[in-house]
Amino acid sequence: MSPTNCLASILALVIAGSAAGQDIEVRQLGALDPLEVGVAQNGLGENLWAGSTIQTALNALENLPAASGTGYTSPARANLVALALLSGGTPPQGGRGNETLATLRADRLLAASGAEAVYSLLERTPGLDRAPQLAQLHAETAFALAAGDAGCRTANALITGREQPYWLRARAFCHALDGEDAAAELSADLARASAPDENFDGLLYAITIGRWSVDSVSADTGLDWALAAVSPAEGRPVVDLTDAPQWLVEAAEANSAQAELTAEPALAFEGLAMQEGVAREQMLEQLIGQDFDRLVAARALGLALQEADRDNDFMRVARRYGREVATLPIAYETIEFGGRFALAALAVGDMATARDWRQALDEGPPLRQLPTHYDPTKPDMIMDTPSQDRPEWNPPSPAYLVGLDLAFAVAQDHIRRSSTAALIQARLEAGTAGLGDVAGLAGLGAGAPADLRLALFNAETGDVSNALAAMDAAALAGARAETALLAAQVLEDGPAGASPLELMRITAALDRVGLRDTALSIMLERLIVELA
Secondary structure, eight states: OOHHHHHHTTTTOOBOSSGGGSSSOOOOGGGOOGGGOOOBTTSSOTTTTTTOBHHHHHHHHHTSOOTTSOOOSOHHHHHHHHHHHSOOOOOOBTOTTOHHHHHHHHHHHHHHHOHHHHHHHHHTOSOGGGOHHHHHHHHHHHHHTTOHHHHHHHHHHOOTTTTSHHHHHHHHHHHHHTTOHHHHHHHHHHHHHHSOOHHHHHHHHHHHSSSOOOSOEEOOSHHHHHHHHHSOSTTOOOEEOTTSOHHHHHHHHHTSOOOOOOSOHHHHHHGGGGOOHHHHHHHHHHHHHOSSOHHHHHHHHHHHHHHHHHTTOHHHHHHHHGGGGGGSOOOTTTGGGHHHHHHHHHHTTOHHHHHHHHHHHHHOOOOOOOOSSOOTTOTTOOOOOOGGGOOOOOOOOHHHHHHHHHHHHHHTTOTTSHHHHHHHHHHGGGTHHHHHHHHHHHTTTOOOOHHHHHHHHHSOOOOOOHHHHHHHHHHHHTOHHHHHHHHHHHTTTOGGGSOHHHHHHHHHHHHHTTOHHHHHHHHHHHHHHHHO
C-alpha cells in the first residue's frame, strides 16, 4: 500500500462483508470475544495484541480522544488509531471477556473513525444483549445513521440494564416509529420519573401528536437526532448540534440533504463577503461542487484552503475537497492557488493531478487558445487572459519547491533514493520545521547527514513524554496495536506539532512493527500542513 493511499483513506481499511474475510479465528458465536471481531480486510492481523496485557492495552486506549469530545484534527493520527481498532484478533493477556476494554475500544474508534465504522463493527459483535455499554454505542450509531430498525432491535433485545433512562427513551422512540403512541408515552413517562429531559419530550411528542409544541430543539445524542429526522417537517425548528460530539455532527452532515446553488456562480462568489459561519461554509461547498463554472469553483476552493490554513484546519478541508482538484482548470486566474491545490491532491493520493500543478508552478499556467464564442455551459471552455496582459510568472521560492518535492518523495516512499538526499539536505535549512521533517524520515531509513546529528545535538528537546518511552518498549516487544496507539498518544498535537525527537522515534517504532506506510503518511501530513 502506498503512503498516499494510506493517507487518502482510513489506511485502506475496507469494511468487510463478513467475519470470514477478516483473518480472525471464527469460534462458536457465544464464545467470540468482542475484540476478536474486526471490520478491516487489511488490518494488523490476528496477533495485533500479542505482547500486550489487559493493563497495557487499557493504558494505550484511555488517554486517546473519547467519542464525547471534539475528535481528531489530524487525519494521520486518527488513521493510526483506526488501523488498530478496526482490526480483530486475540485479546491481550487477561482481556478476554472484559467489557470495559471492549467498550473503550469501540468508544475510541468512534472518535477516530466515525459512526459507520463502529456501527459495522458492533453489528457483527455477539452478546450485546448483556453488554449495555456496547449496546448503547451500537444503538447510538444506528440511530445517527438512520438505521432505526437496528437500533430498536438492540434496545428491545437488551437483558442487562434495560430499565435505564436511555433505554426507556430508546424504546419510546421505537414505539413511536411503529405508531404505538400510548406505549411510547408510557416509556417516556418512566424515563422522565428517573431523569427528566424536556428536549427529548419535545421531540417525541412532535411525533406522537403530529405537530410541534416547542420552539427549539437540540441533539447531542444519536437518539435525539433520529427523533428529529422523523419528526413533522412543517414547523420543525432548526436542530441545534452545538453540544453534539464531533462524530454525531459528521454523521448528521453526511445524512442531510445538501442545498443547491440558486444564484449564478460568479455572483454567488462575490456574495461570499456577506456570509459568515455555517452559511459561508455551505456556500463555499456549493460553489466548489457546481459544474457550471469550474473557474469559479477553483477560486472558491482556493479561498476555502486559504481560510483552512489560517484556522489550522487545512488537512480536513484538503481531504474533503482534494478530489475536486483534478476537475479544475490550470489557468492564469487559478495558478495563485497552485501550491495548495498540489498539496490537496497529495492529501487524497491523486499523484497525477499533484504533478500537473507542481509543473505549472515551475512553468506558469499554459496559454489556451481563445474560443471565438464562449459557451458558459461548457466548464472546460476557459476564457484565458490574453498573453499581452499577463504579467511575467514568478515561481514560488526554491525553499518552498524543495519542500513540495520532498512531499512527493515521501508520498512514493522514495526517501532512500540518491535524488532525495539533496532534498533532505536542503530541507534542513528550513529551521525547526525542516529539522523535524528530516528527523522523522531518518527514523524510516532516509539519509541522516552530519548536519542533522549536529542539529539534533543542539536542539531543545523539552519534556519527553512517558508515552514515548512506553511506545519504544512496545515496539521492542512486537506489540503492534499497543505501539500504534501509544504513538497516537504522543502525536497529541498532530504531526506538525511533534518534536524532531518524537518524530524520529515514532517513525522508527512504527517501521519496526511493520507499519512503514503509516509512518510515511504521518510525515506526509506534516509536510502538507507546513507547506500550506
